[in-house]
Amino acid sequence: MGLMRLCFTFLLASIYFFGNIVFAQNIEIKGKVVEETTKQSLAYATVALVDSTTQETITGVITAEDGTFKIETTYDQFHVQISFMGFVSKTITNFDRSRRKIDLGIISLKEDTEQLDAVLVEAEVSSSQFKLDKRVFNIGKDLSSTGASALEVLNNVPSVNVDIEGAISLRGSSGVQVLINGKPSILTDDGGALGSITADMIDRIEVITNPSAKYDAEGTSGIINIVIKKDERKGLNGAFSLNTGIPDNNSFGLSLNRRSEKFNLFTQLGLGRRVYPRESENINEDLDTGTSILSVGDDFRIEKFYNITLGTDYYINANNVITLSGNFAYEIEDQPSDINFRALDADDNLTSEWNRSENTEATNPKWQYELVYKRDFEDHEDHDLLLSATGNSFGKDLTSLFQDTTISGTDRDNTQNTRTDYSDNTYTFKLDYTKPFSEVWTMETGAQYVINDIGNDFEVQNLVNGVFETDQGLTNNFEFDQKVLGAYLIGGYEYENWGLKVGLRLEQTDLTTVLVTTNESNKQNYTNLFPSVHTSYKISDAVSLQAGYSARINRPGMRELNPFFNIRNNFNIRQGNPALMPEFTDSYELTSIFDIGKTSLNFGVFHRYTTDVIERISVFENNVNISMPENIGTNSTLGAEFNTKYSPAKWLTFNFDFNYNQFNRKGTFESTVFDFNGNQWSSKLMAKFKLPAEIDLEAVGNHRSKVKTVQGVRSANTFLDIGVRKKILKDKGVINLSIRDVFKSRFFENFITQGNSEAYSWSRRGRFIAIGFSYGFGKGEAMEYSGGKRR
Incomplete structure (x- = not known):
């Protein structure tokens, strides 16, 4: 303290x-x-x-x-x-x-x-802007993001971290709600699916560490809203890009926009092929017997992808606009893996060795469609009404063949098939209304209804006497049906240098999960109130102060509730818990903002108190590590955050981000006490150089500290990304080179100790090199589009 x-x-x-x-x-x-x-x-x-x-x-x-x-x-x-x-x-x-x-x-x-007529490449440098209840990160053409996805872009945003598996955290905490254009999206339910949004498609990212009652209460550590570009310049605008890289990374992207007096038509196309390799190592050890299981190997995700977005704005008149848009993506996946297993006795003698190979094929169709109506009233510039209806659909048809082949020792020969038929449909209906009563008083109100309908039909078959037989113990159809109805009311006061927003949100949740084969069901129905208070005071042109409070919820999703699991590594199994309850968090923060000459800096402190914390607990049996999420006690976090931007010269700019928090965990699970204190910190340093001959260079360094977890320790990590850009063809064209994880030092390493067992896991994606060419035509700008997906 x-x-x-x-x-x-x-x-x-x-x-x-x-x-x-x-x-x-x-x-x-x-x-x-x-x-x-x-x-x-x-x-x-x-x-x-x-x-x-x-x-x-x-x-x-x-x-x-x-x-x-x-x-x-x-x-x-x-x-x-x-x-x-x-x-x-x-x-x-x-x-x-x-x-x-x-x-x-x-x-x-x-x-x-x-x-x-002379097309320019603008917005070269990303910048941050503070508002009353959020921070806006306007996306420039950051060089290290060439050919990158939304996940890499997020990793450059202050306070946000993304690990190599696509898990997103905010100020060191998970439980982040990610939105697309202010609404839930099928792309945000699966972290890897965010890879279908590429850097060039993003206009800005809004980081809301303490959301007001206007926003969905989901996400205990805050909200990240990704706002997609929509060019509205008159005439025909367009750009295309070609990218190639190592590992195999080839893509083509095209963006077109046409604006007239009444219509704004826009489209984006992308297609290509990508390969994502991963090295991994796992060790499970029984401390009582001294026996252990070691596995080392490689797996790949090979993807072909096709993506198209179509949309139009229709300007009924100066005050009324209707927008209709749709997106379709189709992915073909091949996921081969080759893992070598070794079983050792107490004296480290090899008792058996075998190889487990996997051949997985999948097709993933995705749909998203949206209808939006906006009305601007003439009596006041901030008086408006917004109505929207959004539908998202994601499907996965996946089959896998696993073969265990004995190399020496105990016979481990085995063959298994799995089949997954997965469908996820989400529908969101939203109304927002803002009414200023005077220059200082404003009211905001609205409602939202979200329907989640998910099904996961999973089957495991074992090869017995040359015939595949269904394993009833590992097979079931899990159905997830959740409906959330929310309504909010906010009063705002803003006069001269001081502003205040006070709001209250009500949400009613109706959740039903069913294991169809065994007819096991779980129903949860609850109603909660979520208050929020935000205030800001401008001391001078150079100094501002912000403070806020909000109450949040983190509802467990399908993957956390579904008890059935894949069998990719049958010695390290992850499964869900249908009885899991949501987390609740009270969040407080105080931030100061300074703008002094060539330097802008922000310093803040924050506190979060979470009840019914969801943690994955590992249980070991016969050297098999089974992890399942459980509600375990409370977590109190106190942290500090510092961001600054400094330009000592026209050719040099530094951006620095530092986040520290210390936490106190209290909880008991099945007579085991999980009380402990810990801390963690992360930092980013971005340096941008403008070199002669219109060459730009960018380097981004990241460090994440070691952190204690409920059952072990997660290791520290330091890595570097760099990028180089050269403008050509009178600035209409751009050549980019980016190298992500230059020293192949970005990895995930975790140690778990539970009772008389220990587990070690390590994985690494490796270095990614991409080179791209972009060209803008008409009134367009050269873009950096990869069209694909990064997991």
Whole structure:
């Protein structure tokens, strides 16, 4: 606790020190930026205040999604500059600077045809933006993400970590809810499926560590919202890319967009082939007998993929827009593996050795479709209504053949078949309504209904006397049916430098799981209230303070509830628990934000208290490790977070992210006490270099500390990604080279001790090298599209 008191004292001292930088009276300037021809809002336009004498920039912001902006200053000699790529910049000098509040009204920007004719590659550097209840990470063309998926992009976002198996954590904790465009998606239910979203497709990532009542209460450590790009520039815009790499990685991507007065049509295509190798090692040891089972081997995931997105926006008029979009992806998988097993006695003598080979084939069709209606009311720029209906469907038809072949010692010959028929259908219906009653008071309300219908038909067959017979003990059809109805109400107050949001969300959950073959069912029905409070105070142009509280829930999913498992390694078995209950978390945080010259930095402290914590518990029998999730006690976490960006020169930029937390675990399971204290930390350092001849270089270093777990220890990890880019063909084309995990040092290593047994597991994906070429045509930009999937 001494370190946390020191961090909190430093935070308060920093606020006091920097808060005294400026005490002059603030002037507030606001307005709305629109496109001159269509009168549509221009999101992410740059609004800068410029010193009237020196012409130097005083401060600046980017416009919100509805084109609005609000900016404050203590200067009294300035003018306003508004700019946006592809449009003629506008400077406003005619307004009353003696007023504390200046409303510039509607500001129209005209298209710059000369600039559009020379296609530019913009947004080269990703940047962070803080809002009242979230942090927005605007995605640039980061070089180390060339040919990468959403998982690699997430790994570069402050506070977020993704391990080599695709598991996502936020501030060191799992239980993260991942959304696509603000809504649940089939792609987020399976971490690997996020690989079908590629870096070039992402506009921004919103990290919400303490979500307000407006958001689904799912996710005890917070929400990550991935917002997909949708180009809306008039005319025909497009780009294509070609990528190749080692291991085998070949893909083609095409993006097209056409905008007219009434319609905006958009599409993205991708196809290719990828190979993902993995090395692994496992050791199970019985400390009573001294016997052990060792396994070492390699497995591969070989994928062919096809992906198409189609959509259109229809502008009924200036205030009403309807969007209809759909996505179809189809994957063909081949998963061969070759694992060598060795059984040792107490004196480490080899008693038997055998090989287990796997040949798995699967097809995965995926559908996603969405209908959205948005109404902007004329009485106020923030008065709007949003209705949406989304459907997601994911299927998997998988067959596997396992063959055990004895090399020496005890006869281990065995042949097994498995069949999996999996279907996952999710439907989301959502309504959001925002009503400002004045310049300072706002109400937000809405409702959401989510239906999850999942089926997993799993069969195991053993070869007996030349005939495959169904193993009834390992075969069943698991059905998962969950419905969640939510409604929320939020009151907001914002005046001058201070803002406050208070909200309450109600969610009713109805869950039924059934093992069809044995007719075993489990029903859960519960209703919960989730309050939230968020506040912010701007001390000066350089210093802001944010604080928040929210209550969260983490409902176990199908994989955690389904008791049936695959038999890929029959000495390390993972299965679910149908009786598992949800986790509940109370989350508190306090953050300070400083913007000083060439440096911006953020420092915060946070606390989370979780009940009915879900942990995987390993049980050993005859050197077989069976892990199952259980609700075990409570977890109290106290942490500190630090982020900074510094540009010492025009050609050099550093981004640094550091996260530390210490935790206190308390719990008992089957008379075993799991009380312990621990800590963990992670850090990222990104360096960007602008070299001669228009060559850019980027290096991203990551470190994750060792951390104590319920039954053991997970090892520390350090790895490096680099990327190089060269613009060609008058900036219309881009050549990229990226190397992820340069030193092949990114791995997963875990030690488990339970009673008189120990288990060790290690795995590594290895180095990935990709080279790509992108070209933009029409009014498009060169992009970096891989179209494929990274697991």
